[in-house]
Amino acid sequence: NKQVILKDYVNGFPKESNFDFKTNIVEFKVPGGSNSVLVKNLYLSCDPYMRMRMGKPDPSTAALAQAYAPGQPIFGYGVSRVIESGHPDYKKGDLLWGIVGWEEYSVITPMTHMHFKIQHTDVPLSYYAGLLGMPGMTAYAGFYEVCSPKKGETVYVSAASGAVGQLVGQFAKMMGCYVVGSAGTKEKVDLLKTKFGFDDAFNYKEEQDLSAALKRCFPKGIDIYFENVGGKMLDAVLLNMNPLGRIAVCGMISQYNLENQEGVHNLSNIIYKRIRIQGFVVLDFYDKYSNFLEFVLPCIKEGKITYVEDVADGLEKGPEALVGLFHGKNVGKQVVVIARE
Ligand code: NDP
Structure with missing residues (x-):
C-alpha cells in the first residue's frame, strides 16, 4: 500500500521535498461489527487548508485541522470505493467521499459529516472531490448563506478560476449579479470570461494598482466580495466596497505560508461603509449537503454549471500537485487520480 508521508513540519512554502513515499501492508479483512471499512482510494483532493495541517500543532486551529504527524501518511478529502465493510451502513462496492489517507487503500471508520455515501453516479466520480464535495459545498454555503446576495448586485471573486471560485462566479451569474473575477494567468482569466461566464476578469499579477483595477471593473463599487486570498487584495477591495456591502471570508491563501501575516490598512472603511465581514467554515454547513445536491x-x-478540473495522474504526482496550489499551477480544481474504479 503506497502512501504519501510528511517528512517533517513545514515552514514557509511547502515543497515536494517535504514529502516522501512509503509502503505498508494492508490487512484485507475487516472484522464484522467493527464499524471499520477498507476502501480503495480513487481520487484525492488537493486543498489549500492542508497547509494548516503541515505546520507544528497549533492549538488555535487544532479543532478545525489536526496537524499531520511527521513520518505518517497525510490525509484529506478523497473519493473511495468500499472493498470490505464491518459497518452496517456500507457494503462492498459502495462509493463514498470524505477524509481518507493519501494512500492506495485506507481503513476508515465512516463518520457523520466526515464521510458521505455517493448515491448519484451519473456524473464524473472525480466531481465528488470538488464540485460535489467539500469545495462545492463551500461555494454554495459561502455564497447563498453568507453573502446574502440579491439580483443585480455586483460580486467580486478572487482566486476565481479555482475549485471554489469558479462555482461562486457561476452561482452569482445564475442569481443575476454582475460578476468579476481575478486570477494569476492569462489562461485563467480567459477561462473566467469564456467558460464560466464572468462579466469581466483581470490578472492580478499584472496590475500595478489593485484598487485602480477594481475601480475599472466596478465603476459603481462592489456589493459582495468572496474572499479567497487576503492580504493586499483585501486592502484594495475595502477601498472599493459599497455601503452595506458583504465580505464572505472563505480563505486567505496569500497568507498561509507567511511567518507573519501582512497588515491590512483600510479597515476603517468597515465602519463608515457599514460593511459586514463574516468568516465561515464549510464543516458547519454539511447538514445542508442534500439540499446542495438537489440544487x-x-x-x-x-x-x-460547468466545472474545470486539473487532474494529476498517480499518487506519485500528489506532492507536486499539492504544493503547486500555492504557486497557482492548478487550472481549475486540483485532483489526483490514483485509480479510476
Ligand atoms: P484553488 O483551486 O483556487 O487553488 C488555489 C489558487 O489560489 C491557486 O491556483 C492560485 O491561483 C491562488 N493563489 C495561490 N497563492 C496566491 C497568492 N499568494 N495570492 C493570490 N492568489 C493565490 O483553491 P480552492 O478553490 O480550493 O480554495 C480557495 C480558497 O478557499 C482558499 O483560500 C482556501 O483555503 C479556501 N477554502 C475555505 C474553506 C472554508 O471552509 N472556509 C473550504 C475550502 C476552501 P492564481 O493563479 O489565481 O493565483
Whole structure:
C-alpha cells in the first residue's frame, strides 16, 4: 500500500521535498461489527487548508485541522470505493467521499459529516472531490448563506478560476449579479470570461494598482466580495466596497505560508461603509449537503454549471500537485487520480 508521508513540519512554502513515499501492508479483512471499512482510494483532493495541517500543532486551529504527524501518511478529502465493510451502513462496492489517507487503500471508520455515501453516479466520480464535495459545498454555503446576495448586485471573486471560485462566479451569474473575477494567468482569466461566464476578469499579477483595477471593473463599487486570498487584495477591495456591502471570508491563501501575516490598512472603511465581514467554515454547513445536491445536480445535467478540473495522474504526482496550489499551477480544481474504479 503506497502512501504519501510528511517528512517533517513545514515552514514557509511547502515543497515536494517535504514529502516522501512509503509502503505498508494492508490487512484485507475487516472484522464484522467493527464499524471499520477498507476502501480503495480513487481520487484525492488537493486543498489549500492542508497547509494548516503541515505546520507544528497549533492549538488555535487544532479543532478545525489536526496537524499531520511527521513520518505518517497525510490525509484529506478523497473519493473511495468500499472493498470490505464491518459497518452496517456500507457494503462492498459502495462509493463514498470524505477524509481518507493519501494512500492506495485506507481503513476508515465512516463518520457523520466526515464521510458521505455517493448515491448519484451519473456524473464524473472525480466531481465528488470538488464540485460535489467539500469545495462545492463551500461555494454554495459561502455564497447563498453568507453573502446574502440579491439580483443585480455586483460580486467580486478572487482566486476565481479555482475549485471554489469558479462555482461562486457561476452561482452569482445564475442569481443575476454582475460578476468579476481575478486570477494569476492569462489562461485563467480567459477561462473566467469564456467558460464560466464572468462579466469581466483581470490578472492580478499584472496590475500595478489593485484598487485602480477594481475601480475599472466596478465603476459603481462592489456589493459582495468572496474572499479567497487576503492580504493586499483585501486592502484594495475595502477601498472599493459599497455601503452595506458583504465580505464572505472563505480563505486567505496569500497568507498561509507567511511567518507573519501582512497588515491590512483600510479597515476603517468597515465602519463608515457599514460593511459586514463574516468568516465561515464549510464543516458547519454539511447538514445542508442534500439540499446542495438537489440544487446542483440538475444544474450540471442541464449544462447550467460547468466545472474545470486539473487532474494529476498517480499518487506519485500528489506532492507536486499539492504544493503547486500555492504557486497557482492548478487550472481549475486540483485532483489526483490514483485509480479510476
Ligand atoms: P484553488 O483551486 O483556487 O487553488 C488555489 C489558487 O489560489 C491557486 O491556483 C492560485 O491561483 C491562488 N493563489 C495561490 N497563492 C496566491 C497568492 N499568494 N495570492 C493570490 N492568489 C493565490 O483553491 P480552492 O478553490 O480550493 O480554495 C480557495 C480558497 O478557499 C482558499 O483560500 C482556501 O483555503 C479556501 N477554502 C475555505 C474553506 C472554508 O471552509 N472556509 C473550504 C475550502 C476552501 P492564481 O493563479 O489565481 O493565483
